[in-house]
Amino acid sequence: MSNSRDFILNKLKKNPAPFPEQSKVENYLPMVKLEKKTPESLLQHFKSEAEKLSAQVTICNSEKSAEETFFKIIGNEIQINCWSAENLPLKNFYQALKDKGIEITENESVRIGVTGVNAALAATGSIVLASGKGRQRTASLLPEVHIALIKKGQIFADFESWIKECCKKGLEDFTNPSNTIVISGPSRTADISMELVLGMHGPKGQYLIIY
């Protein structure tokens, strides 16, 4: 095993740099130039980009109305796959679930998955979810509908500014979770005659509740 390793590395090392004129990029341009970066304009930009990806976005003004929006979305469902209480931004959420008799389970057949987010990216309408204790991957993957609860303060301008923040916090912090996923809209495919279909393997619907 180490044989192949050394063989490959030695072979590569025998060569001088193939593109000597190319150095490291000094100032990275972001993929998308955003005109305005005030919190309000980022919020609106996030909403419109996410909607382009077929997400349903609701902006709420209080925890209470965020909670109400949530219960309206799930209708009569009595089971959900949900992150643990301390990983969700709504304080009384678990109590409210209990009051309504809603069961929390990771059973594969559950139709609703509920998570918080680590960040939301305005330029592309994406949400970022890192794995961890009480933050199971399945909640945003197996159910037909994924509902994410987002705080306004979690919205970044773009992928680049989120990455910058990660660099600031350090690589240790970045690699702590076994998996970080940046999700942009519901699962999709266009493999059959280029027709867009939502919900190939992941969720068919995505609801984003921001407050």
Place this chain on the structure above:
Amino acid sequence: MKIQSENFAKAAQKAIADADLQSAVSFGTNLAYTKRKSAVFVSGQDHGEQIRQQAAQIKRHALNNLPQLLEQAEQQMQKNGIKVLWAKDAAEANQKVLEIIQQKQAKKVIKSKSMVSEEIAMNDFLEKNGVQVIESDLGEYIIQISGDHPSHIVVPVVHRTKASIRDTLMQKIGMPHTDDAQTMTHFVRGHLRKEFLEADIGISGGNFIIAESGSLCLATNEGNGRMVTSLPPVHIAVVGIEKVIPTLEDYATLTQMLPRSATGQSMAVYTNIINGPRRKDEEDGPQEVYVVFLDNGRSEIYSSGYTEALACIRCGACLNACPVYRVSGGHSYGWVYPGPIGAVVTPLLVGLNKASPLPNASSLCGSCKQVCPVVIDIPRMLLDLRHDLTKQKKSSKTWKIGMYIWAKSNRSEKWYKMTGRLIKASRYLPISKLPGLLKNWTRFREMPQPAAKSFHDIWQDGLKDEDK
């Protein structure tokens, strides 16, 4: 997969005569081509060009430091709990994957889309060794149950019509009759969901490896990439050594350029960063993660005049832009990587003698370079490969005699004028098709009538006029 690139011309002719294929491929490539433009140039033409140059610089800078980056990536990955293996060639990679499978006594493997696994013919190898392998990308799954091969690196079934896909799904997995793409897709969803939950091992490729953090990065739309790397207890990724890049910032540019160039999406639905097996306090995720660094000819390319080819991020934009790919379809190229980049990479990986028509399967129009997110000079490499072919004396006798005559008549004024006069004289012959050796040139078109006056004549006349 058997290499059939020597057969390019015949296969392309067959593809040209296939009306279904023509309409499917031209529709698919056109759509992707148009959508790419608005996504890459989202903040204007100049900005888009600057970002392309930035992506190009990132990849070339990475290649400059390839061996050091691989060592750094290995070290960081091990720190993250990933087991790193190295494979010189296809056989070694397949053997190592099989060993892991056998050690885990696994029976069923589920895969997400990976061109590298096609390159090393992993499915065939594992199946011969009694392992059940299931593709989970919708396109790849359709390919697998039809016994077909992918014809595009991003849209594997771009050559198939909806009706032919429907028939396959009805025959092979008992789908009820429907002409609705959504119903078909959701039928396959239900069918494959069971497989995900039962699989012992998930196998994926990789789009990028970030050296500084030791992360394996994938970009997928369907969610199968997430399933494959999250549900089974073991995840194995086989990745080409050229995929390693230095930093998170580099990753931020490239992982956005990829979907914008590939399908015109601003982001892949699932931009997946994998840092290792499930942590002690995590509820799900695989218990073990293996990454196989695959060489398989890449270190050879690294030391050749074609190093640039290793910058490719497999977005498929050059396929969609190529007038030759658009009519000949992917299968004509005869191996795993089709289109302009395939015409470069195939001869380099399998040998020029097994893919000699490919460097000539291009009009050198330059579209591929123009759309490439990392500005790979494909036309330059195609020309160099043609040069290599000539040096190896791989061109045919007739070609050589033709070129000899052409060179001769272009080098002497006397001969040049004489050929010119001959052609002019043929103006009065009623021919629309050329005979003999030149037959192919007018096979699909009329012989144009030579002009009454050559450029030389006009020039001379002009000089005389000026004298007056």
